[in-house]
Amino acid sequence: MSTVVDQQDIKREKILEAAYQRFLHYGYSKTTMNEIAGDLSLSKALLYYYFPDKSQLYIAVMRKLAGEYIQNLESELNQANSLRDAFAAQVDIHHNFIVKNYNFFDFFRVNEQNLPDTIWEIIAEIRNSELTLLSAAIRIEEQKGHIKPVESPEQIVDLLIDALHGVRVSAVAHKKVMFPQKEHLEEIHTKRLLLLDIFIKGLMY
Amino acid sequence: MSTVVDQQDIKREKILEAAYQRFLHYGYSKTTMNEIAGDLSLSKALLYYYFPDKSQLYIAVMRKLAGEYIQNLESELNQANSLRDAFAAQVDIHHNFIVKNYNFFDFFRVNEQNLPDTIWEIIAEIRNSELTLLSAAIRIEEQKGHIKPVESPEQIVDLLIDALHGVRVSAVAHKKVMFPQKEHLEEIHTKRLLLLDIFIKGLMY
DNA sequence: AAACTGACTATTTAAACAAAATTATCAAAT
DNA sequence: ATTTGATAATTTTGTTTAAATAGTCAGTTT
Numbered sequence: 001m002s003t004v005v006d007q008q009d010i011k012r013e014k015i016l017e018a019a020y021q022r023f024l025h026y027g028y029s030k031t032t033m034n035e036i037a038g039d040l041s042l043s044k045a046l047l048y049y050y051f052p053d054k055s056q057l058y059i060a061v062m063r064k065l066a067g068e069y070i071q072n073l074e075s076e077l078n079q080a081n082s083l084r085d086a087f088a089a090q091v092d093i094h095h096n097f098i099v100k101n102y103n104f105f106d107f108f109r110v111n112e113q114n115l116p117d118t119i120w121e122i123i124a125e126i127r128n129s130e131l132t133l134l135s136a137a138i139r140i141e142e143q144k145g146h147i148k149p150v151e152s153p154e155q156i157v158d159l160l161i162d163a164l165h166g167v168r169v170s171a172v173a174h175k176k177v178m179f180p181q182k183e184h185l186e187e188i189h190t191k192r193l194l195l196l197d198i199f200i201k202g203l204m205y
Numbered sequence: 206m207s208t209v210v211d212q213q214d215i216k217r218e219k220i221l222e223a224a225y226q227r228f229l230h231y232g233y234s235k236t237t238m239n240e241i242a243g244d245l246s247l248s249k250a251l252l253y254y255y256f257p258d259k260s261q262l263y264i265a266v267m268r269k270l271a272g273e274y275i276q277n278l279e280s281e282l283n284q285a286n287s288l289r290d291a292f293a294a295q296v297d298i299h300h301n302f303i304v305k306n307y308n309f310f311d312f313f314r315v316n317e318q319n320l321p322d323t324i325w326e327i328i329a330e331i332r333n334s335e336l337t338l339l340s341a342a343i344r345i346e347e348q349k350g351h352i353k354p355v356e357s358p359e360q361i362v363d364l365l366i367d368a369l370h371g372v373r374v375s376a377v378a379h380k381k382v383m384f385p386q387k388e389h390l391e392e393i394h395t396k397r398l399l400l401l402d403i404f405i406k407g408l409m410y
Numbered sequence: 411a412a413a414c415t416g417a418c419t420a421t422t423t424a425a426a427c428a429a430a431a432t433t434a435t436c437a438a439a440t
Numbered sequence: 441a442t443t444t445g446a447t448a449a450t451t452t453t454g455t456t457t458a459a460a461t462a463g464t465c466a467g468t469t470t
Contacts, residue, residue, distance in 0.1 A: 044444095
């Protein structure tokens with residue numbers, strides 16, 4: 001009965017996985033539907049049976065990654081027992097996510113100006129999850145009396161996430177690029193942890 | 206004797222001013238050398254007598270703006286009598302600079318990926334001035350005993366400037382652009398001042 | 411000699427088109 | 441319901457040409 005649906009889901013997953021590998025290694029524009037189909041020994045037409053078009057396939061992969069990211073964040077934040085730990089976990093998970101999928105996001109760097117609405121929705125979803133989870137962490141710390149009650153934890157989290165986003169490589173004169181290069185990511189990570197310390201201290205009594 | 210040089214400098218200044226107006230209103234690519242020459246009732250060839258090419262002219266204007274910005278920053282920071290005031294002044298001046306010259310920076314948004322080295326040098330120069338001036342402000346505050354001595358004020362300033370850069374409009378889902386739009390600048394400004402407060406408090410005892 | 415120009419050349423951009431690559435569709439087969 | 445080969449539609453790439461603009465230079469003016 002539901003095995004039909006199961007089978008369909010399994011095939012769908014396989015396509016998503018193959019597509020992910022291609023996108024990760026070669027980026028969106030250098031990946032063809034033929035190649036994805038070839039990797040699975042399927043006809044290209046079948047991909048269109050499961051996904052309406054190439055961009056929807058990419059977005060579906062993206063959505064899956066986002067889901068995993070959020071789930072990961074959720075379980076790690078549950079284990080954190082201080083505000084500092086919670087944010088540090090967020091920074092780490094975010095860092096790993098970017099490092100692991102760096103090439104996958106070629107799509108972003110290329111289309112930069114006009115990303116499809118659906119992508120923005122996924123970004124918003126991730127941001128909202130971060131906002132909700134981290135705001136909760138702030139409220140807990142408030143109740144413990146470690147930090148002074150803030151009128152809007154969401155606002156604070158929003159601000160901190162923005163600030164963390166801003167941290168880039170230090171030598172402006174040497175970077176010459178708007179997007180961080182892969183080799184800079186470690187340096188960025190270190191700086192973010194420092195920012196985090198100062199910021200959280202700024203929230204305390 | 207030096208009146209010859211003076212005359213030349215005056216003409217050069219006039220060209221810079223006319224070029225600035227054109228670049229400001231129409232952006233780099235929509236401004237022609239003919240138009241700049243026309244505004245001054247000069248021949249285009251004369252522009253090439255004073256400047257080697259169009260991009261060098263643009264860069265010269267840019268350099269002039271940067272110089273004014275730095276001078277402005279320097280005089281304002283001299284008047285500031287707290288770390289908070291100093292940074293607030295920096296944020297304000299930076300904000301006004303961007304708002305006033307928003308269209309001038311079209312060049313940046315278009316060429317984004319590969320800006321000429323000279324531009325990066327100017328950016329680095331600005332950053333270095335900010336670094337030097339604000340680090341001095343930190344050292345003063347240290348001596349006053351208001352904040353705990355930091356091993357490297359430069360590092361702290363660098364971090365804060367990065368963090369301030371990261372502050373963007375809040376509604377990620379609505380923005381849909383990598384570069385902030387003009388209408389968002391006020392919102393960004395407000396958020397930066399809030400970040401500033403928390404950050405500076407995080408530096409204190 | 412320094413400042414300047416008109417007329418010229420060189421380069422870049424834009425438009426139009428064709429060819430190739432790739433996306434997307436669909437009738438037919440399993 | 442799932443899958444495919446053949447085909448259509450679209451996008452990308454490369455080429456040509458014309459127009460716009462950048463850039464040069466011999467020669468004129470101050």
